[in-house]
Amino acid sequence: MAEKLPKLAKANLTALVVDDNSVNQSIHHKLLDRLGIQNDIVCNGKEAVDAHSSGRNYDLILMDMDMPIMNGIQATKRLREMGISCKIAGVTTRADEEEKKEFMDAGLNDFQEKPLTISKLISILQNLELYIVKT
Amino acid sequence: MQRQVALIKQSLFDQGYLDEQFMALEELQDDANPNFVEEVSALYFKDSARLINNIDQALERGSFDFNRLDSYMHQFKGSSTSIGANKVKAECTMFRDYCRAGNAEGCLRTFQQLKKEHSTLRKKLEHYFQLARQAGPKETARRPK
Numbered sequence: 001m002a003e004k005l006p007k008l009a010k011a012n013l014t015a016l017v018v019d020d021n022s023v024n025q026s027i028h029h030k031l032l033d034r035l036g037i038q039n040d041i042v043c044n045g046k047e048a049v050d051a052h053s054s055g056r057n058y059d060l061i062l063m064d065m066d067m068p069i070m071n072g073i074q075a076t077k078r079l080r081e082m083g084i085s086c087k088i089a090g091v092t093t094r095a096d097e098e099e100k101k102e103f104m105d106a107g108l109n110d111f112q113e114k115p116l117t118i119s120k121l122i123s124i125l126q127n128l129e130l131y132i133v134k135t
Numbered sequence: 136m137q138r139q140v141a142l143i144k145q146s147l148f149d150q151g152y153l154d155e156q157f158m159a160l161e162e163l164q165d166d167a168n169p170n171f172v173e174e175v176s177a178l179y180f181k182d183s184a185r186l187i188n189n190i191d192q193a194l195e196r197g198s199f200d201f202n203r204l205d206s207y208m209h210q211f212k213g214s215s216t217s218i219g220a221n222k223v224k225a226e227c228t229m230f231r232d233y234c235r236a237g238n239a240e241g242c243l244r245t246f247q248q249l250k251k252e253h254s255t256l257r258k259k260l261e262h263y264f265q266l267a268r269q270a271g272p273k274e275t276a277r278r279p280k
Contacts, residue, residue: 022178023214030163030171066209093213115217117159 005118006131008036013130014057015039018048018075019064019091024114028062028091031121044068045075052084060130062116065092065103073106080107087128091116136270143263152256157219173264179218180257186211187250194243204242205234222252 015037017028025041032039037060042048044067061079065072076088089110090103104111110127112120125131147153157172164171190207193200212227214220226249233241 021210021214021217022182023175023217026175026178027160027163027217030168034163034165093209093216114213115156115159117156118162 005035006122008125008131011036011130013037013059015060015062016048016051016056016058017041017062018043018045018067018072019062020044020067021064024064024116028116031116031118032062034118035121035125045070045072045078048075049078049082052079052082057084058086060125060128061086061088062091062124063088063108065090065094065099073103076103076106076108087130089124089128136266140263140267140270143259143266147259147263151221152259154219154221154224156217160218170268173267175218176260176264179214179220182214183211183223183253186214187253190246194246199237199239199242201234201237201242205231208234220253220256223249223256226252 013036015032017025017032017039019025019028019041020043025043029039029041040051040056040058042051045063046069048061048063049070063072063076067075070078072090072092076090079088087109088107089112090100090108091112091114092099092103093114094100094103100111110124112124122131147157160172160175168174186207190204190211193204193207208227208230212224212231215224215227226245230242230245230249233239233245
């Protein structure tokens, strides 16, 4: 898989990792890095909202669901209310259909179960038309 | 030495301590981050030690707040899944099942086993990373057969 990784650095994509878990922060940051996507990390939904309130914008947000202070569902709803229209992909260990629907209904564009891998991240990028496979 | 490192890693998979997620993390290592997996593992053990402490304190209080315990274990399971800690993850799942069943004895028993698996994994990975550093630049990660 490594030799076939798309290098998206030229596309100047940016992403925000929203997760309270330091292990996942590190892994998601590295995955995005590997694809050449510049990315920032915040620890919960409130910090994600604050980042956007301060004027920062991203092409993609990787949003965890369970976080303290403001969870992923609340943060996604808030961001959409603020008029943030960028792509938001939910990334969570919760696979229950009802919980997934609630998360999607909050305003997600895509959803992947953790653990996130390169192939899952590429799938997100393709689904959200941030990476088009040349044929 | 490289062969010894490879054999140790293979045994960790064969004995079920690690799963494919660990391999996926090794594939992310590059010249910029040659010790990425060791760094992530260190984060995991730091984070999980805190969670173990929280759960220990909650259990010592004697009152079983199953919702709180389940919440701690959800975090623990998430981290364990992310680094491929297969046996630890399995114990986390079992603990959560006992929480949902309101089975305090099951929780206590499973938690003791979880701590053992966690401690064993920590020692084995420390040994593996130490040898890997001595052996020099890592080989390209290969999936175990």
